[in-house]
Amino acid sequence: MTSKATREFLARKHGLWIGGKHTLDYTGGELDVTDPATEAVIARVGLASAEDMDRAVQAARAALRGPWARFTPDERTRTMLRYAELIEKNAELITELAVLDNGMPIGIAESCSMFSALFLRYYAGWPTKIAGQTLPSSALGKRPDELFAYTAREPVGVVGAITPWNYPFGMEMLKIAPALATGCALVLKPAEDAPLAALLLAELAAEAGVPQGVLNVVNGLGEVAGAALAEHPQVDKISFTGSTEVGRIIVRAAAGNLKKVSLELGGKSPVFVFPDADLQHAIPGVALATFLLQGQNCVCGSRVFVHESIAEELTSGIAAFAKGLPIGSGMERSTMIGPVISGVQKKLIEGFFVSAREQGARCLTGGEPTTGRGHFVAPTVYVDCKPEMRVVREEIFGPVMAVQTFDHDNLDALAELANDTPYGLSGSVWTRDIATAHRMVRLIDSGQVGVNCHAAMDPSMPFGGFKQSGWGREFGADALELYLRTKAVTFTWT
Ligand code: NAP
Ligand code: MG
Numbered sequence: 001m002t003s004k005a006t007r008e009f010l011a012r013k014h015g016l017w018i019g020g021k022h023t024l025d026y027t028g029g030e031l032d033v034t035d036p037a038t039e040a041v042i043a044r045v046g047l048a049s050a051e052d053m054d055r056a057v058q059a060a061r062a063a064l065r066g067p068w069a070r071f072t073p074d075e076r077t078r079t080m081l082r083y084a085e086l087i088e089k090n091a092e093l094i095t096e097l098a099v100l101d102n103g104m105p106i107g108i109a110e111s112c113s114m115f116s117a118l119f120l121r122y123y124a125g126w127p128t129k130i131a132g133q134t135l136p137s138s139a140l141g142k143r144p145d146e147l148f149a150y151t152a153r154e155p156v157g158v159v160g161a162i163t164p165w166n167y168p169f170g171m172e173m174l175k176i177a178p179a180l181a182t183g184c185a186l187v188l189k190p191a192e193d194a195p196l197a198a199l200l201l202a203e204l205a206a207e208a209g210v211p212q213g214v215l216n217v218v219n220g221l222g223e224v225a226g227a228a229l230a231e232h233p234q235v236d237k238i239s240f241t242g243s244t245e246v247g248r249i250i251v252r253a254a255a256g257n258l259k260k261v262s263l264e265l266g267g268k269s270p271v272f273v274f275p276d277a278d279l280q281h282a283i284p285g286v287a288l289a290t291f292l293l294q295g296q297n298c299v300c301g302s303r304v305f306v307h308e309s310i311a312e313e314l315t316s317g318i319a320a321f322a323k324g325l326p327i328g329s330g331m332e333r334s335t336m337i338g339p340v341i342s343g344v345q346k347k348l349i350e351g352f353f354v355s356a357r358e359q360g361a362r363c364l365t366g367g368e369p370t371t372g373r374g375h376f377v378a379p380t381v382y383v384d385c386k387p388e389m390r391v392v393r394e395e396i397f398g399p400v401m402a403v404q405t406f407d408h409d410n411l412d413a414l415a416e417l418a419n420d421t422p423y424g425l426s427g428s429v430w431t432r433d434i435a436t437a438h439r440m441v442r443l444i445d446s447g448q449v450g451v452n453c454h455a456a457m458d459p460s461m462p463f464g465g466f467k468q469s470g471w472g473r474e475f476g477a478d479a480l481e482l483y484l485r486t487k488a489v490t491f492t493w494t
Pocket of ligand 2: 191192222
């Protein structure tokens with residue numbers, strides 16, 4: 001049973017949030033929002049056309065000339081701290097909306113809600129610390145006492161943010177927090193499969209005192225509203241999280257006005273388990289590297305490499321662990337595996353079951369389509385995998401692990417296996433040997449590597465991909481760079 005606040009929120013008419021106001025003036029049609037666990041329609045949202053998107057961009061441009069431009073850094077900090085408090089105050093509503101909209105188990109939704117506040121607080125500390133430099137210039141043939149040279153950091157301007165559906169509230173906050181910290185204005189286009197979170201976040205921002213037009217939320221279809229945002233000539237920067245395929249489309253769309261682009265894209269991350277690993281720790285750790293959130297993680301560690309001497313113990317342990325994960329509605333406290341996001345996604349994942357079978361992988365658990373209501377997919381483990389198999393090469397975005405074995409200690413050869421992919425997002429190494437760990441960390445071509453853990457995330461730690469997994473870093477001080485521009489100033493007086 002959901003709370004009264006959640007029922008009331010769902011029952012509302014959901015339009016667009018433009019210029020600090022909710023508006024039902026949308027012209028891109030409407031969309032049903034469904035609960036992936038029951039397939040029931042839980043809400044309806046209005047969708048933006050390209051013209052509606054243009055209004056949102058204009059509102060953001062106007063906001064950059066309004067009171068927001070005169071906020072002191074301390075005022076930005078205090079506004080962001082109030083915003084974080086409001087998120088905590090609404091934690092139950094946020095948690096329930098995330099479960100219903102995305103299907104995630106309630107425990108993950110709670111972490112997501114807490115993470116949004118934590119992330120905002122981290123960035124709330126930054127406005128008073130963003131600074132340029134005084135530089136020892138001797139331009140124009142001047143001596144240092146005849147000129148003053150410095151850099152100023154300015155907000156990049158209007159940011160278009162396009163987000164995926166896998167962590168409602170979290171994904172949006174990755175864009176909102178650094179944009180507010182740096183004094184930018186934002187137009188956010190959430191994923192059509194999880195459109196509710198951003199609308200609530202916009203409301204809470206307004207309540208916290210974020211001036212009108214600074215955060216606009218415009219739901220809409222990717223090919224319509226997303227495309228209009230990506231190509232809009234008055235958008236200065238696009239921050240995109242989603243698939244590598246759409247990432248390429250964004251880059252092309254941004255070429256018109258050469259807007260700045262940062263991309264957080266897909267992955268197919270490697271996990272190495274060495275013979276000396278602590279298997280009691282590694283079995284659940286490696287299992288969850290794949291199965292957490294039904295495998296719908298960009299950092300999903302589904303490409304597992306294990307030494308032959310421990311392969312049987314590791315894989316049978318993981319299969320037993322996977323079988324023991326309770327599957328069901330995310331609203332049930334006991335659920336560890338909720339539904340995947342949609343029927344389309346379920347079909348895509350089940351297609352991998354067919355290819356794995358045809359290509360000769362051996363299934364230890366799962367691997368069969370489920371029937372009945374809700375988009376459920378059982379955690380699946382394949383062994384005897386080969387590098388050319390589709391389950392090994394392609395990002396599945398489902399709870400499917402592909403295990404390969406090795407029988408030597410040539411780390412360079414292992415790294416070649418790890419890096420035989422167009423992606424480079426995450427990865428992990430499970431061993432008690434310091435030298436093996438450090439060498440593998442160096443050799444793995446990914447933006448993030450864990451030792452005896454997979455994909456540890458903290459607001460202070462830069463996150464992003466090498467190769468075709470992305471451009472730029474979110475999280476930490478690095479993310480601020482994406483939202484700032486540097487002006488070089490030279491002052492002379494003689
Ligand atoms: P997606 O299909 O690429 O969609 C992402 C966003 O782009 C959605 O808002 C989508 O709108 C929009 N979009 C689609 N076509 C567009 C177009 N032509 N122009 C502009 N925008 C467009 O990805 P997804 O299925 O939502 O999410 C899964 C993918 O995201 C996976 O590949 C995953 O690895 C990646 N991901 C990466 C990270 C990371 O940080 N590296 C984090 C999470 C997810 P619609 O929803 O309306 O289609
Ligand atoms: Mg989509």
